[in-house]
Amino acid sequence: MSDWENNVRKAVPYIPGEQPKSTGVIKLNTNENPYPPSPAATAALEAFNTDEMRLYPAPDASQLVDAIAETYGVKSSQVFVGVGSDDVIAMAFMTFFNSDRPVLFPDITYSFYDVWADIYRIPYEQIPLTEDFRIRPEDYIRPNGGIIFPNPNAPTGVLESVETIKKIVESNPSSVVIIDEAYIDFGGTSVLPLTEKYDNLLVVQTFSKSRSMAGMRIGYAIGSEKLIKYMNDVKFSVNSYTMNRVTIACGAAAVRDRTCLEQTCAKIITTREAAKKELAQRGFTFPDSMSNFIFARPRNIPAKTVFEKLRLRNIFVRHWDKPVIGDYLRITIGTDEEMQALYRALDEILQEG
Numbered sequence: 001m002s003d004w005e006n007n008v009r010k011a012v013p014y015i016p017g018e019q020p021k022s023t024g025v026i027k028l029n030t031n032e033n034p035y036p037p038s039p040a041a042t043a044a045l046e047a048f049n050t051d052e053m054r055l056y057p058a059p060d061a062s063q064l065v066d067a068i069a070e071t072y073g074v075k076s077s078q079v080f081v082g083v084g085s086d087d088v089i090a091m092a093f094m095t096f097f098n099s100d101r102p103v104l105f106p107d108i109t110y111s112f113y114d115v116w117a118d119i120y121r122i123p124y125e126q127i128p129l130t131e132d133f134r135i136r137p138e139d140y141i142r143p144n145g146g147i148i149f150p151n152p153n154a155p156t157g158v159l160e161s162v163e164t165i166k167k168i169v170e171s172n173p174s175s176v177v178i179i180d181e182a183y184i185d186f187g188g189t190s191v192l193p194l195t196e197k198y199d200n201l202l203v204v205q206t207f208s209k210s211r212s213m214a215g216m217r218i219g220y221a222i223g224s225e226k227l228i229k230y231m232n233d234v235k236f237s238v239n240s241y242t243m244n245r246v247t248i249a250c251g252a253a254a255v256r257d258r259t260c261l262e263q264t265c266a267k268i269i270t271t272r273e274a275a276k277k278e279l280a281q282r283g284f285t286f287p288d289s290m291s292n293f294i295f296a297r298p299r300n301i302p303a304k305t306v307f308e309k310l311r312l313r314n315i316f317v318r319h320w321d322k323p324v325i326g327d328y329l330r331i332t333i334g335t336d337e338e339m340q341a342l343y344r345a346l347d348e349i350l351q352e353g
């Protein structure tokens with residue numbers, strides 16, 4: 001190693017799902033939405049004046065912040081926006097997880113949490129889920145430097161109740177509890193209303209899944225004015241201009257379109273419920289999903305084999321070569337046509353054995 005390399009901040013990065021360069025791929029591997037975003041986003045993009053590109057964007061992204069605040073019935077001072085919820089959560093780690101006590105999150109969860117904890121040198125403890133992938137609130141009632149988990153959880157799709165989360169938030173008045181609601185619009189109940197009562201609860205959501213705008217990179221957090229103020233102080237100490245002008249304009253237009261959101265989610269939920277039957281018929285077992293994916297374990301054939309054989313047929317799903325979750329495939333819910341192609345491919349693969 002060169003001398004200077006001893007002083008490098010070493011990181012083991014998060015590995016996102018593959019984005020294939022070729023066309024003709026049925027892409028069920030990164031929980032993208034198969035349907036288009038709101039027509040209001042298209043209109044905002046067409047109306048965008050490129051002369052504005054000369055100018056820095058509003059550092060507070062107020063147009064987008066106000067639109068989100070209006071949509072969710074909170075004050076603008078309770079909303080923080082970032083470049084996808086990954087950026088929002090990274091900022092939240094830096095802001096709120098700043099003690100010597102370990103941050104708690106499940107052992108099976110979004111695999112970015114331990115990466116952020118490592119890069120920011122935050123101690124953490126991974127709490128085992130139950131056999132059926134549930135969170136036991138009692139496990140989160142002990143000294144800690146913060147708590148985070150997704151609801152529904154990823155990659156399991158399992159939804160926890162508002163009561164469970166309320167219990168965890170209430171029992172931890174000395175920590176910030178972050179609930180990552182990336183998939184809440186697919187049938188879950190958000191804990192957003194609890195932010196009015198608990199000033200240590202931060203709820204994070206994203207435009208990437210339910211709003212079909214993963215490529216625009218918009219995430220947001222809603223919480224008490226105090227939490228948001230602390231996050232903004234950190235953000236303005238790192239990079240003032242995270243949200244670009246095009247994103248702000250398209251995001252502000254899209255978030256107001258409740259109808260598009262509801263219709264898109266309803267379609268995905270219908271396809272998901274049908275997929276549960278189709279996969280069960282083919283011998284797959286899975287925890288009940290309330291997200292836009294199913295975490296399914298094939299019978300009599302390794303998940304990795306199914307993953308590889310689907311890939312050869314240009315159908316991409318997600319597989320992790322790790323203990324426990326390695327027995328499963330995470331399959332994003334696509335259009336009905338895409339799912340039919342998946343079932344046909346699975347029939348062939350299972351027959352081959």
Ligand SMILES: *Cc1c(COP(=O)(O)O)cnc(C)c1O
Pocket residue numbers: 031083084085086087110150154180182205206207208214217218219
């Ligand atoms: C997809 C996802 C995110 C990040 O989404 P962004 O595209 O960065 O908004 C965050 N948390 C979980 C659990 C996710 O699945």
